[in-house]
Structure formats: C-alpha cells, structure tokens
Amino acid sequence: MESIPTRSYSNxxxxxxxxxxxxxxxxxxxxxxxxxxxEHPEAELVIVGDGSLRDDLERLxxxxxxxxxxxxxxxxxxxxxxxxxxxxxxxxxxxQVSNVGNTLIEAMYTASCIITINNGGTGELISxxxxxxxIPTHDMQLNLTSKIIEALHTPSKCAELGENAYQSAQExxxxxxxxxxxxxxxxxxxxxxx
Numbered sequence: 136m137e138s139i140p141t142r143s144y145s146n147x148x149x150x151x152x153x154x155x156x157x158x159x160x161x162x163x164x165x166x167x168x169x170x171x172x173x174e175h176p177e178a179e180l181v182i183v184g185d186g187s188l189r190d191d192l193e194r195l196x197x198x199x200x201x202x203x204x205x206x207x208x209x210x211x212x213x214x215x216x217x218x219x220x221x222x223x224x225x226x227x228x229x230x231q232v233s234n235v236g237n238t239l240i241e242a243m244y245t246a247s248c249i250i251t252i253n254n255g256g257t258g259e260l261i262s263x264x265x266x267x268x269x270i271p272t273h274d275m276q277l278n279l280t281s282k283i284i285e286a287l288h289t290p291s292k293c294a295e296l297g298e299n300a301y302q303s304a305q306e307x308x309x310x311x312x313x314x315x316x317x318x319x320x321x322x323x324x325x326x327x328x329x
Contacts, residue, residue: 185209253269
C-alpha cells in the first residue's frame with residue numbers, strides 16, 4: 136500500500152471543487168461562512184471550478200459579507216487539482232443528487248477530511264466519523280455549518296478521518312487500471328459467449 140499523501144490539516148481552508156451549476160451545493164458552503172467566521176475568523180473557502188452561477192455566487196458572497204474569505208479560482212488544469220486538495224483542511228462535496236463522483240474519490244485518495252451529504256451512494260463509501268463526516272439530508276445548512284466548525288476546531292480529527300478515507304480508497308476503490316482490466320475481461324467474456 137502506498138504511503139498517505141502529505142497535506143495540511145490545520146490551515147482553516149475548506150475546498151469545494153465543482154462546476155458552478157444548480158444542484159452542486161456551492162451556495163450551501165458560502166451560506167455557512169458567516170457562522171464559520173465567527174468561530175474561525177481566519178477561515179477561507181476555496182472554490183475551484185466555473186459555471187453559469189459564478190456571478191450569482193460572488194453576489195451572494197458580497198451580500199453575506201464574506202467575499203474576502205471566499206476565493207474563486209475558476210477552472211484549473213487537472214494536474215494542479217492535487218495541490219488544492221493537499222492545501223485544504225476540509226473537502227466539501229455537496230451535490231444534492233449523488234455525491235459519488237470523481238472529486239469525492241480523488242479526495243479520498245488524497246487523504247482529505249471529507250464533509251459530504253448523505254445521499255445517493257455516498258454512505259457506501261463514507262461512514263460518519265470513521266472516514267469522513269456525513270450531513271443528513273434534512274437541515275443541510277445547519278448540519279453543514281456545524282460540521283465545518285467542528286472540523287476546523289479539531290485538526291487531529293481531520294487527520295484521522297483523512298487517513299481513514301485514504302485507507303478506504305486503497306482497499307475498496309479499484310484504480311483506473313484495475314477498472315479497465317475488469318471492463319476488458321467483461322467485454323472478452325461477452326465476445327467469447329457469442
């Protein structure tokens with residue numbers, strides 16, 4: 136098994152990596168910031184990605200008075216994404232339909248402290264307080280805010296959850312090569328049966 140990636144668990148940065156579109160939940164992260172900043176005045180939300188809602192989300196930041204603590208990075212090349220995971224204390228996956236996507240899996244492989252909504256198949260990969268923090272689908276805003284504050288208060292817990300997420304990814308999620316081998320095997324079986 137590979138060693139756990141080197142990263143920060145104490146810099147008070149939360150990362151959201153997503154297209155800025157409806158249903159991605161980025162507004163939930165922004166709306167959490169006023170309360171988060173009361174507890175952690177140095178906290179920052181880093182948003183990587185772009186989309187049709189960017190202007191609306193920036194307007195929301197100004198309205199809530201958190202613009203100086205929310206950093207919109209826009210689209211970045213995939214080879215730079217690793218740096219954003221490594222330089223954040225918390226990773227937020229807030230899609231409101233299903234959170235099992237590439238960013239969640241990448242976050243696990245980078246030993247990120249993950250906060251995500253318990254929907255779709257998320258609960259199959261993330262166990263609350265074992266390898267991440269799950270937000271119930273009711274009272275999402277309140278629960279997200281309290282989970283972010285809790286995570287920023289306890290860097291040691293972030294480290295433990297991140298390390299456990301990494302171990303889970305290593306044990307449970309096939310690599311791209313393994314997935315391709317499985318798919319080739321399946322295709323060959325189908326061809327040979329016909």
